[in-house]
Amino acid sequence: MDLTTSDDQQALQEMISRFAADRFDIDTVRAFGEPGGFDRAAWAELAELGTFGIALPEDAGGVGLGTIDAVLVHEALGAGLVPGPLVAATLAAGLVDGVIDGSVVPAVLDRPAHGPVVVEHLRDADVLLVVDGDGVSKVDTAGLAGTVLPHPTDPVTPVTLLDAVPTGERVAGPEVAAAWRRLGSVLASAQLVGLSEASTAVAVDYAKERQQFGRPIGSFQGLKHLLADCYMRTEVARSAVWSAGVNIDEPEPGDIDRAVAAARLMAARAATENGKTGVQVHGGMGFTWEVVAHLYLKRAWVLETQFGNPDDAAELVALKVAG
Amino acid sequence: MHLRDTPEEATFRAELRAWLAENVPKLPPEPDHTDWPGRRAYESQWQRLLFDAGYAGINWPVEGGGKGATPGEHLIYLEEASAAKAPEVTVGFVGQMHAGPTLIAEGTPEQKAHHLRGILDGSHVWCQGFSEPEAGSDLASLRTRAVRDGDHYVVTGQKIWTSNATVADYCELLVRTDPDVPKHKGITWLIMPMDLPGIEVRPLVTAHGTAEFAELFLDEVRIPVANRVGDENDGWRVANVTLSFERGTGFVGEMLDTTNLMKELVAIAEVTPKGAGTAWDDPGIRRELGQIAAELDALWAYTKRNVSAGAKGGLPMGSGSAFKLSYAGVVQRLGDLALRILDRASLAMDDVDGRPTAAQVHGRLHAFAVSLGGGTSQIQQNIIAERVLGLPRER
Ligand SMILES: Cc1cc2nc3c(=O)[nH]c(=O)nc-3n(C[C@H](O)[C@H](O)[C@H](O)COP(=O)(O)OP(=O)(O)OC[C@H]3O[C@@H](n4cnc5c(N)ncnc54)[C@H](O)[C@@H]3O)c2cc1C
Numbered sequence: 076m077d078l079t080t081s082d083d084q085q086a087l088q089e090m091i092s093r094f095a096a097d098r099f100d101i102d103t104v105r106a107f108g109e110p111g112g113f114d115r116a117a118w119a120e121l122a123e124l125g126t127f128g129i130a131l132p133e134d135a136g137g138v139g140l141g142t143i144d145a146v147l148v149h150e151a152l153g154a155g156l157v158p159g160p161l162v163a164a165t166l167a168a169g170l171v172d173g174v175i176d177g178s179v180v181p182a183v184l185d186r187p188a189h190g191p192v193v194v195e196h197l198r199d200a201d202v203l204l205v206v207d208g209d210g211v212s213k214v215d216t217a218g219l220a221g222t223v224l225p226h227p228t229d230p231v232t233p234v235t236l237l238d239a240v241p242t243g244e245r246v247a248g249p250e251v252a253a254a255w256r257r258l259g260s261v262l263a264s265a266q267l268v269g270l271s272e273a274s275t276a277v278a279v280d281y282a283k284e285r286q287q288f289g290r291p292i293g294s295f296q297g298l299k300h301l302l303a304d305c306y307m308r309t310e311v312a313r314s315a316v317w318s319a320g321v322n323i324d325e326p327e328p329g330d331i332d333r334a335v336a337a338a339r340l341m342a343a344r345a346a347t348e349n350g351k352t353g354v355q356v357h358g359g360m361g362f363t364w365e366v367v368a369h370l371y372l373k374r375a376w377v378l379e380t381q382f383g384n385p386d387d388a389a390e391l392v393a394l395k396v397a398g
Numbered sequence: 399m400h401l402r403d404t405p406e407e408a409t410f411r412a413e414l415r416a417w418l419a420e421n422v423p424k425l426p427p428e429p430d431h432t433d434w435p436g437r438r439a440y441e442s443q444w445q446r447l448l449f450d451a452g453y454a455g456i457n458w459p460v461e462g463g464g465k466g467a468t469p470g471e472h473l474i475y476l477e478e479a480s481a482a483k484a485p486e487v488t489v490g491f492v493g494q495m496h497a498g499p500t501l502i503a504e505g506t507p508e509q510k511a512h513h514l515r516g517i518l519d520g521s522h523v524w525c526q527g528f529s530e531p532e533a534g535s536d537l538a539s540l541r542t543r544a545v546r547d548g549d550h551y552v553v554t555g556q557k558i559w560t561s562n563a564t565v566a567d568y569c570e571l572l573v574r575t576d577p578d579v580p581k582h583k584g585i586t587w588l589i590m591p592m593d594l595p596g597i598e599v600r601p602l603v604t605a606h607g608t609a610e611f612a613e614l615f616l617d618e619v620r621i622p623v624a625n626r627v628g629d630e631n632d633g634w635r636v637a638n639v640t641l642s643f644e645r646g647t648g649f650v651g652e653m654l655d656t657t658n659l660m661k662e663l664v665a666i667a668e669v670t671p672k673g674a675g676t677a678w679d680d681p682g683i684r685r686e687l688g689q690i691a692a693e694l695d696a697l698w699a700y701t702k703r704n705v706s707a708g709a710k711g712g713l714p715m716g717s718g719s720a721f722k723l724s725y726a727g728v729v730q731r732l733g734d735l736a737l738r739i740l741d742r743a744s745l746a747m748d749d750v751d752g753r754p755t756a757a758q759v760h761g762r763l764h765a766f767a768v769s770l771g772g773g774t775s776q777i778q779q780n781i782i783a784e785r786v787l788g789l790p791r792e793r
Binding site for chain 2: 079290291311394
């Protein structure tokens with residue numbers, strides 16, 4: 076048993092964080108959401124780092140690392156607010172030519188049981204992959220009729236409303252679909268952990284600087300305790316997500332679906348609660364478009380719905396406990 | 399990172415599991431929560447079995463008489479013991495989690511020789527005399543006075559919330575040896591035999607109606623200087639050696655037992671009529687249970703992270719506080735959910751309708767022991783905010 080990162084894994088996370096900070100500064104991040112703002116050159120540079128093929132075998136063009144390494148990469152991507160269909164690209168990199176090097180941009184849709192068909196990043200995608208219980212289907216986006224919604228909740232995550240789930244060409248069977256659902260969920264959860272940590276860090280910095288009543292607002296216990304809870308939630312969630320990531324690589328110690336669902340619950344709670352705290356700690360500035368606090372929260376709201384929402388995850392864990 | 403057992407760990411687990419399966423059934427029925435002498439006898443009997451089998455002091459170093467298990471083996475031990483419903487460590491807690499490890503780290507050879515074996519084989523029970531009526535969260539402001547008189551300290555003062563004091567043989571006692579220096583610098587750590595003249599133990603009844611802790615009134619108790627652990631006035635540092643040990647894995651066994659309590663609650667919900675079906679058919683109840691179970695799973699993963707980090711070089715700052723803060727929250731939510739499921743069966747701390755409901759009501763009350771004892775949740779938040787996040791102190 077060892078649930079700590081190795082030196083190599085820490086270096087991997089640092090590399091992604093550094094790249095995110097350099098190449099995806101906040102203006103670049105925001106620009107991605109603008110119409111026509113998807114920067115394919117930046118996306119290809121991200122791909123060049125091995126980001127999407129991190130857990131694919133080397134003979135498939137990947138880096139040959141494990142799911143847990145992909146988890147660590149996505150944690151760093153989430154913390155950096157890196158935009159684009161990161162989960163979709165990581166899932167599709169082994170299946171659709173060109174995704175691994177960033178030249179083909181995918182979007183993914185986990186077929187909803189009911190409700191509207193809203194797809195993230197379809198606006199910028201070359202190919203749509205639809206996942207359901209029977210397998211994965213590939214849909215050419217050229218002929219797809221849909222409406223790009225003008226006011227996405229997360230300004231950096233464009234969303235398209237489709238009339239119906241499109242049918243495409245079946246490119247993988249049920250095992251791949253099941254694996255995608257697990258991996259997709261864990262990677263989104265990993266990004267949620269990154270968001271939790273980063274939104275807390277931004278709020279802590281602000282709390283140390285902003286003065287009211289002649290002292291930093293971070294000296295007020297009302298804020299201290301909110302921020303301490305943020306730290307707690309992040310670390311608890313990180314533990315669950317790492318554990319689920321390792322569990323995918325080593326299936327025997329536990330129930331993978333339970334681990335994935337528990338990870339989603341903890342990560343969604345951490346990212347949304349910490350995101351809200353981040354806005355609150357910034358006061359009136361937190362409610363402005365200009366201050367980044369809202370972007371962490373909004374991204375969290377997007378990601379917590381990907382490959383299983385918290386309610387479904389809670390239901391699954393409960394049924395597993397009952398056996 | 400990996401979670402699967404190494405071949406050595408798998409062997410350790412298999413042997414332990416077989417041993418537990420053979421030995422747990424040898425125990426008599428567990429005494430009532432209110433019967434502390436009975437609990438002492440019961441736990442001591444179990445501890446003796448562990449000792450004879452070589453499982454006592456599982457994570458203590460070998461030179462202290464322990465098994466010197468790897469962190470992985472330690473967690474396997476906690477996991478298997480809980481799964482086998484082996485007795486919880488309650489009266490043995492202070493000896494095994496505080497006093498023993500402190501003596502191993504800081505005690506004299508004579509102190510080690512005299513005390514460690516008794517803790518390991520269950521014949522010595524310890525209690526912790528740290529808190530005082532005026533020194534709870536602000537522990538360092540403690541006032542119990544110790545005045546040197548030749549080979550003895552003469553100790554006068556009062557301790558409170560001393561768990562297991564009514565059945566303890568020894569007390570790890572913090573006393574003030576120098577009142578004229580800053581509060582952290584005048585404290586000394588003493589071993590107090592509980593049968594010395596001048597000690598009065600008055601049971602203090604808890605909110606769940608049992609005398610699990612007590613008040614200690616100390617009136618000129620003469621404690622030999624040879625019972626001092628560490629230097630005079632260095633007791634604050636020694637006390638923190640103890641506390642850091644507790645914050646590592648002290649609550650993990652209890653957390654695993656909480657997981658068992660949760661499973662029992664599910665079984666109750668499945669047979670508790672509600673509406674047209676049972677309480678378990680209520681999605682609101684199921685989801686809350688799912689949230690709680692997920693957090694307990696996550697805390698188990700957090701434990702693995704912390705223990706493996708500890709083995710590699712050190713527990714990350716704040717991890718013990720974050721663990722305890724989270725655990726305190728989730729155990730309270732479990733108790734709240736239990737009251738919802740029990741509905742009017744929660745009106746008694748007795749089993750109702752042939753269901754094991756009493757343990758659930760008891761569990762709801764016990765949850766406060768987690769958010770209060772060993773540093774309250776607010777104190778844990780202060781520690782995280784100031785020492786991990788670096789927020790400015792209030793004063
Ligand atoms: C079940 C149980 C078993 C125990 N066993 C033992 C034992 O065996 N030996 C022993 O020595 N002690 C024991 N204790 C005592 C325990 O350590 C103290 O109760 C605890 O440290 C809190 O101190 P207090 O009760 O004086 O509360 P106080 O310190 O008076 O706190 C009261 C309230 O004020 C809050 N508060 C205090 N200071 C701050 C601050 N700086 N910032 C924000 N909020 C603050 C607290 O969080 C709490 O909500 C036990 C307690 C319990 C409940």
